[in-house]
Amino acid sequence: EPEVTQTPSHQVTQMGQEVILRCVPISNHLYFYWYRQILGQKVEFLVSFYNNEISEKSEIFDDQFSVERPDGSNFTLKIRSTKLEDSAMYFCASSELEQTGYTFGSGTRLTVV
């Protein structure tokens, strides 16, 4: 079954450093998303991406965050200057259409120290 693949599975970084989280969405999917989940809490929407541009972003997705689809297969989330409160699981998701086939990756656990 097609999967959304995320790397790395776990990243530890020092406060103030830049991190890039990588995702390979399902190949025929057109819509891409990033979500995050702080330990013990619910999953929260960060940003959606369609047709090579951001469609919607939440208030969490401030100027420190950016997304990119550098080639035909990868979708990345960059955090420019990490803060302690950025520690969370970050999930990439993709969907074929707006409402169907919404599939999540296994996540990247980001720990900011």
Added chain:
Amino acid sequence: GQQLNQSPQSMFIQEGEDVSMNCTSSSIFNTWLWYKQDPGEGPVLLIALYKAGELTSNGRLTAQFGTTRKDSFLNISASIPSDVGIYFCAGLNTGTASKLTFGTGTRLQVTL
């Protein structure tokens, strides 16, 4: 913003028992989804509901899209140990690259 509250927050049940959980929203959704999350993993889709009043089954799981479009229910029959995990409802409204709004989660523990 939109809020989805799930109840109960957690449940401890015996293997073989049936489980019911629900999700209520402060606003309307066009689509309801139920996900299960195992520790350290991403949410896995269990059931998707696209129409108010719709009742859909997937094996031992049955979910309903409430007629008001502000709630949804998930039932698990004859629970087994691998049902352990956190169950999240999520609401979705049509729009370009629609975002999911997740519920607060129901943690299910199954004892033998």
